[in-house]
Amino acid sequence: MQRFYLSSIVKKLIMSISGLFLIIFLLVHLGANLTTLISQEAYNEVCHFMDTNVLIRIMVPVLALGFIIHIFMACMLTLQNMKARGSDRYAITGKSNISWAGKNMFVLGIIVLGFLALHLMHFWSKMQLQSFMGVEAVTDPYTLVADLFRNPLYSGIYIVWIWALWFHLTHGFWSALQSLGLNNNTWIPRLEVIGKIYAWIVCLAFTIIPLFFLLGLDK
């Protein structure tokens, strides 16, 4: 019993560190994406930097590992919770003070994962991956992005994904810091507010980018 308890804490710790790592990654990714609103040259230059910078080359496998660890631990913790609850699905999650997002982190994560695969297929495989493999990458990444976002279906799916991520972040942000020990009555409400501000800023900014192209504001 003691071993089970300890390993749960370790799992939660790994989950929170990998989640916070992904939260920081989102800010970097957003910063790069926002240059599409400045100009074609600015975005293409950022992509060229991302393709050739040594530090970024080192960070890409670390990021992939961060995702793999987060997803693996998510599956382990979800299975563990399901086993602990047995047939009474709401024995643990039914408490009224747990948000809808808190109860549905796995489903929200699966939505995020689904889009991540689509995103890697449409953007990353044609851009950064090509230059990592020594093949000439797309010479004009801006046009690739603009063409995809001008497609209402693609932009629609992208925006739905962003708002699934919003739910994941509103719970994940404070939950991660709580797992790291900031779990007193003063800090939890503050972290919830900071987490919501972070989620709103990041998700609104990510949403503006497809809308910018969809509404033809780039012309």
Ligand code: HEM
């Ligand atoms: C950019 C993408 C993502 C970010 C920023 C992110 C962030 C976070 C954070 C900060 C937490 C809170 C950790 C804690 O409570 O200690 C969390 C929890 C969780 N994440 Fe993610 N996540 C992402 C993608 C995913 C994906 C792809 C999955 C796939 C299944 C996933 C599944 C989960 C689950 C199930 C939990 C709750 C674990 C638990 O406490 O029982 N996440 N996430």
